[in-house]
Amino acid sequence: MRVERSPAPQRRLVFEHTIEGLFRFSLRNRLSAPAWQALREVGLDLSKPLLPAYTHETWRRALELTVVDLYPALPRAEGWRNLGREVVNGMVHTLMGRAMVGVARLLGPLRSLRRFNNTLRSADNYVESRLTELSPTSCEVWLNEVMDQPSYYQGVIEACLTLAGARDIQTRVVACEGRGAVIHVEWEE
Structure with missing residues (x-):
C-alpha cells in the first residue's frame, strides 16, 4: 500500500x-x-x-x-x-522594479493589470491575484491575501496603475473573503 x-x-x-x-x-x-x-x-x-x-x-x-x-x-x-503606494514607489529604485516600470509603461494600465499576478509574485511567493475585466478602464482584482488590510493593496494597485500611465484612478474594496479581498478599480487613460 x-x-x-x-x-x-x-x-x-x-x-x-x-x-x-x-x-x-x-x-x-x-x-x-x-x-x-x-x-x-x-x-x-x-x-x-x-x-x-x-x-x-x-x-x-x-x-x-x-x-x-x-x-x-x-x-x-x-x-x-x-504605505502600499510607498512600497511600489520604493521598488522602482531597485533593479527588479526598474524593469517592471519599463514594461508597465509599454503595456499601459489594462495590460499591466493583466500581468498583476506576476508583479505580485515578484515581491513575494504567496500573494496571488485574478483579474475580472469589466470594461477597458474598469476591473475587479481578487487577492488571496491582504494581511487584514485591503487598503494596502488599494495603494499598491493605484501606484502600479500610475506607473502604467493611468489617471484619475479610483479603487474600492467590494468584498473581503477569508484572508483575501476583491478590489474594484477604475481609471482614465
Missing part, C-alpha cells in the same frame, strides 16, 4: 528587493529612531546586508510598525493605503 504525503506547507516569504525598495529607498530617512529599533526587534535589521527573503510574519509586523510611525494622525486604512 502506497501512502501519499501531502505537500509540506509552503513557507511564505517576501523577497529582498521588496524590503529594499520600501525601507532603503522610499522610507530611508522618514522613520523615527524608535521605529528603526522596533524593526530590528521583529527581525528586520536594516543596518546589515539584507537577507534574500523574510518571513510573511516579519514583513507584516514591520509594516504595522511603519504605519503607526509614519501615519499616526491618519485613519488606519488611509495609512495602510499610503
